[in-house]
Amino acid sequence: MYKPLFVTGIGTDVGKTLIAAILVEKLKCDYWKPVQAGDLENSDTIKVQALVSNTSSVFHPEAYRLTQPYSPHKSAMLDGVVIDEKSIVAPKTNNRLLIEGAGGLMVPLNDHFLVIDLIEQLGAEVILVSQNYLGSINHTLLSIEALKQRKIAIKGIIFNGDENASSEDYIVNYAQIKHLGRIPKLPTMYKKTIANAGTYISL
Ligand SMILES: Nc1ncnc2c1ncn2[C@@H]1O[C@H](COP(=O)(O)OP(=O)(O)OP(=O)(O)O)[C@@H](O)[C@H]1O
Ligand SMILES: C[C@H](N)[C@H](N)CCCCCC(=O)O
């Protein structure tokens, strides 16, 4: 049986949800976002569901649905709840499960438990989403360093947006991880665009 795939990023807003949709469609796997902070009426689960065409992927309900768009520990506090990591248990499925985190790896879920701890708890392997901007080499290598320190398996890295071949080469050569592909800026967010974008990723 496959380990779950955990899609994390070098920060928030780097394109995890978009890339999760492309992967769910490509692999026909299930999708689960354990903690949604804010945007409940247009959650990441709703977005991915709207972009996926196949009918075998199952979209599992979030463990925590928080009303405010902040770091989950703060959103939880504002809603008067405390996220209990023991209650975040992967949904049962016979299909491969893709999990999307919130923000990057060191984002807190409560006062002692971070997204990276959740990846370990779930026994998942990681796909890291990076974007090319000035400063992104540092953010990317720090993320990889944290994963390696915990001996978390890294399936590879996907770059999102404009190409920067020299940065991408530096990162994969230095960190010795697999370049799984790059998703260009997509002009439209239709199901067909997402299905076609699967060809940009080797997995
Ligand atoms: N390759 C792309 N082409 C066009 N638009 C993109 C691309 N990647 C991301 N976007 C847009 O950028 C925004 C942020 O992307 P996305 O929601 O996937 O980020 P995220 O990493 O999932 O954020 P969060 O931490 O909130 O979960 C969205 O509006 C998304 O549609
Ligand atoms: C609300 C937002 N869309 C994300 N899901 C949460 C991002 C938390 C980032 C926290 C941080 O790194 O400072």
Ligand SMILES: [Mg+2]
């Ligand atoms: Mg997202």
